[in-house]
Structures are given as structure tokens and as C-alpha cells.
Amino acid sequence: MKKNFEIEKKIPGALGRAGNIYTPHGVVQTPAFIIVGTKSTVKGVHPDYLKNIHTQAVLANTYHLYLQPGDDIVAQGGGIGAFMNWQGPTFTDSGGFQVFSLGEAFGTKVSKVASGEIPMVSETDRTQQSKAHKLAHIDEEGVTFKSHINGSLHRFTPERSMEIQWNLGADIIFAFDECTSPLAGEAYQRQAMDRTHRWALRSLVRHNELDPEKKQALFAVVQGGRFEHLRQESARILAEMITEHGDTFDGFGIGGSFNKNDMGTAVKWVNEILPEDKPRHLLGIGEPRDIFEAVEQGCDTFDCVSPTRIARTGTVYTTYGPINLMNARFKTDFSPIDTETPSEPSLKYTRAYLAHLFRAKEMMGPILASMHNVFFMVKLVADIRQSILDDRFYEFKKEFMDKYYGGK
């Protein structure tokens, strides 16, 4: 079996490490922030810019590209990378997140990261009526989706997800899983986790039929919610999972829901068990604080919609915390977006100019803010990597956190 990951240096006294993931489209130097480009485009950001700022990889979405334009068309276009003119490494999520966002979370404000008090809602408390409005329905075999675009019905199974991801052609793909809600109780988490494990094996089997030469790396997705013993069990089962042909996973994703306050702890439970010599991707995370915690506890890659999503509504990252450019005080603030971050937008434009663009609803507002935020996160995680290589991770962490959160 070819080697697709190597560790360069570890963080003393922790699980963290700096390393390299090798893909057919280049090396991902880890830790790395993978930029989300759901529909084979990073919203508002040109691929050339991503390249210029040394973005390590782009993550697209199986469900969205399957619906539009269709994975067959993406395949004809040469796969997501060629289709969007991105030459670097690519990932695709399996559609597992949509099981949550279009299912349990649909029509609610529930986020996969819960903060503060978590109301425990048992499965029986949910009415049939509310379930009827959801766009995703789960059964043992797979998930039936109702398209959010035109209402048409679609069936996803682990096998189908592998086939679509094979067509999309990303370098790193994920097993089809169920991202559970942070509101789900232990009984449901257990049930969903066990099912996700069965789906993982089916994904592994189907993937190896499609890709005997192993052009794509397949990552399993650890579940278990906020329950320590479930997380540990999930990590153990997936780490040991092997097909009758001897195939195993190339890496692991850590998915599902988290408690905002102890994300590092949850990640640690898992990474203490996962094999050290395979890469670990923390799905859908996150904020600077989360990333520092997760890197320290052994995660190698991350993806998150936050940089581009918050940018579109006027929020930009700065060294001293995020700011919302729509706030009145920025109307006449002619300083750079962030004096300590040399992104192209920050070097060339003022806060007042961006504030004007956002108020005028000019598309350059979201574009420039997205460019800045992508730069900020890519650079932050690159800086974290460098701090590990330089043996100064903890110093860098404290320095950054003190500025960014200002003691909060």
C-alpha cells in the first residue's frame, strides 16, 4: 500500500503534529485549512487567488454537485479540480452533512456546534408533523432527499455516494455518514453511530470496487456526538475496519456534533485511538479557537464555511477578533481591514470602502471580504504549522489567542 501521509514533527506533550498528505494533485502541508467550495466554486473567490495565497486544498460537496450540474457533467469536465480550474488537491464531502442540514436541522436554527445549555430532546418528543417537513429521511439502507432546488426525490446510499464521488474525482473522499444533531440523546446517537459504521464498511467495499488502483483516498467518519464512550468506540471500530480483501481506510474524518466548550476534549478522545500514521480531518470546523484546540489534539486538516459565509454578510477576521463592517463606526474608518494581515484586500482597501460596498450592496463587498477571510484562515493554519516545525506552538497559540479573543 502506498504511503499517503507522513509526520514531520510533533507537538511536545500533545497529540498534534505537522506533516504532509500526498495526493495525485500535490501535497497538503498539514495542519491545513481546506477551503470550502461546495458547488465547485469558492463563493466569491477566484481560483487564481486561492493558488496565489497557497491554499492547500478545496473541499466540494457530493450532494450539491450531484443535484447541479450532475456528477456526470462534472466528470465530463474532468472532475471538480479541472472543471473549476483548480490544479491543487481536492476533497469531497459525502453528502453526510446534508443528512443533518436537510433532515433534523431543516427549518430550525440548530447548529452542529452547540453552545451553552443543550436542551435534551428525546426522539419521541419530535412530532411526525415536524418530520414531514424535513427534506431528508433516513433508513437503514440510506437516505431519501427531497431536492431543495426543485422538490424532486433522490436516493443516497453509501454505494451511491461512492459512485458520485468517484465521478467527481476528488483526491480525498469521505464515507457516507449521518451527521447527527447535538440535540439527539444518547440512544439516538448510538443508533445513528452504529448505522454510520455499517455504511462505512459498505462505502469502503464499493470504493475499492470502483477504484482498485486507489487514486482516491477514502476517509471514514467518526461519530458519537458528545459522548466519550461512543466517540471512542467509533474511533476504534473504524480504525480496525477492514474488508475481506484487506482494504482499510486511508484516513479519518471526525464528524457530527460538538459542544462548543469542549471540542478539544472530544477530538482528543478520538485521536488517542485513531492510528497515528493516518491523516485526520475535522469536518466543518471552525473558528480560530477550535482549530488551535484540534491541532493540539491531533487533527491535521479542517474545512469550514465560516470564512466565506460570514464575509458575505460583512464580517471580517482581524488579528484582534472579527468585526462587522456594517456597524456604523466603520463608515468613516479609513484604516486597513487588518493592519497585521497582509491580504490583498487589506493592503489595498479601507474598512470605510468595504462598509460602503456592503451598504450599497455591491458585489465587490462580499468578494473582497471573502478574499480577506480566506487569506486569514489559510495563513493562520499555515502559521500554526510553522510554529510546530519551529517548536513554538504553545507560544504562538497564546500570542494569537490573547490578541484575537482579548482575554475572553
Next chain:
RNA sequence: GCGUCGAUGGCGGAGUGGUCAAUCGCAACAGACUGUAAAUCUGUCGGCAGUAGCCUACGUUGGUUCGAAUCCAACUCGGCGCA
């Protein structure tokens, strides 16, 4: 000059006797956003008071009425028509 229609909170525009401090949209002011249902969503938005409540308000003045943004009269301003 005559006729006619209209004048509502920053703007647009509902409301036509009590349930109106007044639907809604925009603007404004905040907040949220963690494997993108998202250039989205939520809250506030006359003044004062921590909810109770009080005050000032629907062009102006006066009137009808238990009660008026809503009915009547005059006036002021504006649109349109005729001279």
C-alpha cells in the same frame, strides 16, 4: 379662478369611528452564522419608564361624538383637469 383627488412615523405606502403608537416594505441600529437549504436569518426601530404605564402623534385650526388617523368645515400645501 373653478373643479377634483390627495396630505399617515427617516422614505414609500396600508389603515377609513373604538380591538391604533398605527399592517407591510425600504432605510437605519444591533445580533447570529462552524462537513453552505445562506449575497441569508433574527431582533429593535415616536419619547420617557426595567415588563405595568404615561406623554406626544396620522398637514393646520375648529367642530360632531362617550370616543376620530378615520366624519364635517375652513385654511395651508401638492397632483390632475378646465379656464
